[in-house]
Amino acid sequence: MQSNEVASAESSSNLTAEIKNRSTVIAFLLLLTIAGALITYKTTAALAVVQKIQNTGTLQPRSGVFPLPGNSSQLNAFERSINYFLIVGPALIFGILISGTVRVLISPQLWSRLIGVGSFRPQLIAGAAGVPLMLCSCCAAPIFSSMYERSSRVGPSLATVLAAPSLNPFALLLTFMLFGPRVGIVRVTIAILIVFLTATLVERLFSTKLKACPVQREEADQPTATALLQSWLRVAVRTVPLIVAGVLISMFLARWLPIGAFDSTTARVVAVIAIALIAVPLAMPTFFEIPLALILLSAGAPTAAAVAMLIAGPAINLPSLLTIGHATNWKVAGTVALSVFLLAFAGGLLVNIL
DSSP states (O other), X not given: OHHHHHHHHHHHHHHHHXXXXXXXHHHHHHHHHHHXXXXXXXXXXXXXXXXXXXXXXXXXXXXTSSOOTTOSSOOOHHHHHHHHHHHHHHHHHHHHHHHHHHHHHOOHHHHHHHHOXXXXXXXXXXXXXXXXXXXXXXXXXXXXXXXXXXXXXXXHHHHHHHHHHHTOHXXXXXXXXXXXXXXXXXXXXXXXXXXXXXXXXXXXXXXXXXXXXXOOOTXXXXXXXXXXXXXXXXXXXXXXXXXXXXXXXXXHHGGGOOTTOOOSHHHHHHHHHHHHHXXXXXXOOTTTHHHHHHHHHHTTOOHHHHHHHHHHHHHOOHHHHHHHHXXXXXHHHHHHHHHHHHHHHHHHHHHHHO
C-alpha cells in the first residue's frame, strides 16, 4: 500500500514537472516571437528611413511632437504628447509584452546563470542583449522594471535599458551618413561609455545599498496564459502612468531648446551645456535626435551642441528616469542622469579635438 502511495506521489511530481517544463518552453517561444516581431518592426521602419535619406540626403522630423522653428501652427504640450504616443505606441506595447513575459519566465536563479557573475561581464551580456531591440528610452523602461525585479541587479538591468536606444545600430549608421565619420565615431564611443561605464558605476555604488527587490510570484501556480495576462497588466499599470507623466513634463521642457540663440562665442559654449541638460530629460521617439541635431546646426549651433543632442537625447529621458527611480531609488536615477549629461558634454568637447 505504501509503495503504491510513493509511486503515485512520484507520478504526480513527474507530471507537475512536465507541465512546468512545457509551460516554460511555451513562454520562451512566446518571448522569442515577441522579440523577433519587435526587431522586424524596428528594422523595417529603420530601413525605410535609411532609403529615404539615401534618396533625399536629409531627414525631416515629423511635425507635431517638438516645437520647430518656422512652424506657425505650434501645438501645446498635451497635443504634442498625444502625437508622441501615436508614434511610439507600438514599440511601447512591445516593451510591455517583453517585460511582462520576462516576469513570468525568468526566475532569479535563471537570471544569475544567464548574466553570470563579475564586475563587468553581466553588464556586457545585458547590454549586448539590449542592442537589437532598438527601443526608445520610454519603451525600454518597462523592461528595466522586470529585469531588476527578477535579478535584483541594477547594473545589468540598466545596461539593457541604456543600450536599446544608445546603441541602436541604425541610428548610429544614420549619424555616419548625415554628420560624417568624426561625429559618428564620437557618438559610438560615448554611447558605449554611457551603456557600460554608467551601468558598472551604478552597480558598484548602489548594489550593496539597495534592498533586495521583492520577487513577485503570484503567477507561479497559474496557467501560463493567465499568468502572462496578469503580468502584462501589472507591468502596464506600474510603468505607463510614470511614462505618461514624464512625457508631459518633457514636452513642456522642449520649449526651452535654445534653437537660434547662438550669436556669440559665450552663447555657443553655454548652448552646449544647455542642450545636454535639456536633452537628458527630453522624451523623443527613435531617430528624433538626428533631425533635432540637424536643426541645431542649421540655426548656427556649434557641432559640439549637436553632438550633445545626438548622445543624450536617445540615451535616457524623464519617463525612463522616473521608472528607474520608482524601481530602485532616486539616487540611482540621479546618478544615471548625471552620468549621461557629463558624458554627452564630454562628447561635445571631444568632437572639437578630433
